[in-house]
Amino acid sequence: MDDKKAKNDELVQIARLALAGRPQDVQTYIRRLARRYQGELPEVAAQLMALLQQGPTRQSPLRREAQAAAPVPVDLESRLQLLRIEETPTLETEPIWEEGVRRALDQIISERQRDEELFKKGLSPTRSILFTGPPGVGKTLAARWLARELHRPLLTLDLSAVMSSFLGRTGANVRHVLDYAKSVTGVLLLDELDAIAKRRDDITDVGELKRLVTVLLQEIDDWPPTGLLIAATNHADLLDPAVWRRFEMQVEFPLPTEASVHKAIETFLGTSTTPEVWNNVLAITLRGLSYSDIERELMQARRASVTRNIPIEDALSQVVQNRVDPLPRRERGQIALWLTEAGISQRQVHELTGVSRDTIRKKTRSRASGGHKGE
Known part of the structure; x- marks a missing residue:
């Protein structure tokens, strides 16, 4: 019965x-x-x-008509669109991933390419992913890369931007976006997830915000396998523990390793032809920065080279000078030695690194006589 x-x-x-x-x-x-x-x-x-x-698939006439009929959600008061939509996502440069990140992203692509095999086994592709890590390490870029590789539109909702002092309106906006994204076979990125999905025991929270988090968790649970929901946060420690459990995959984006810093330098210097020594020098001075910070420093140097009509090496010297002071003495000495070997005068190297000319001469003589590198 x-x-x-x-x-x-x-x-x-x-x-x-x-x-x-x-x-x-x-x-x-x-x-x-x-x-x-x-x-x-x-x-x-x-x-x-x-x-x-x-x-019906996204390629079928029925699906296209359904998508065309669905209006893009707008804020009821301002009438501004709540979603940023990229129909055909593109990338200016190919991303640099650490091995763990690359494995996870490749798995997502593989699952979507072999979804029929999964369906036959009663399984479905990963529907929800949580990206964590500090700013500038490639979380948003990864969402765009996935959308491009899957040939799907990228829908981005910046949750911090839709937060309102009138939380009821925030809740309505988020619901409208989620309903719309469910009707479109695309990739939805919920950026700044911590803006609403904070710990529900936060004493500053109010009941409406807690209810909004509950609704969000239910939506993640029920996300259709035809779509892909990605949430990103720079503050994983602020997330409600229940949020972590809802995502089928969690990907942590670390700061670049030394090898990745080298690759980033080669990528962002573009067609500039610089001696290998500059790659080594910059790899030390830019260590600990995110990909976006590395790109900003090098793009500023390239612009300065053009606008001031100076060699790119001179512009890069300014990058080194701005960042060399906090480095340990040994690393500053290594940079001074490399720059000297690159043909920069000892006086200029001293001004750039703060290493005394006497120390530079000693290091140069030691290298010439077969001494240990960097001593």
Whole structure:
């Protein structure tokens, strides 16, 4: 009797979702049923999965019409669009990933390319991912890269930008965005997740914000497998613990390693032809910065080279001079030696690094006589 009641409840739930005009939720529910009946009724489960695979895709006329009919959500008061939409995401330069990040992103692509194999096994591709890490390490870039590789539009919602003193309006805005994103086969990026998904025991929170977090968690749980939801935060420590559990994959973006700093320098210096010694010098002086900070420093140097009509090496010297003081004495000495070997006068090297000319001469003689590098 209980089994019969459960099946009746399932039929009623599917009917309720269909009549409410929520096709994505219908698909999600059918996929759950297929997994549930895989052991008990394998033929039924197979038929359900086959129906899902035959459903409208983003390339079909039906899907295109549905997307065209759905208006982009706007703030009810300002009438400004809540989403930033990139129909065909592009990248100015190819990203540099640490190995762990690269593995995770490649897995996402592989799952989407082989989704039919997953569906046949009662599985679905990863639907939700949490990107964490300090600013400028490539979280937003990774979302854009995934959208490009998957040939999907990128929809970005900056949660800190939609926060309002009137939280009821913030809640309505977020719900409108999530409903719209569910209807589009794209990649949704929720940027600055910590703006609303803070710990719910925060004494400064109010009931409306806590309810908003609860709604967000439910949406993450029910996100359709046809879409991909990515949330990013610079402050993982502020997130409600329940948020971590909701995401199927978590990817931490670290600061660049030494090897990655070298690659970033080669990438951002572009067509500038500089001796290898400058790559080594910059790798020390720019260590500990994010990719975006490294790019900013080097792009400023390239602009200065053009606008002041000076060699790129002179512009890079200014970058070194601005950042060399906090470095340990040994590393400043190594930089001084490299710059001297690059043909820069000892007086200039002293001005750039603060290393005395007497010390520079000693290091140069030591190198020439076969002494240890950097001593």
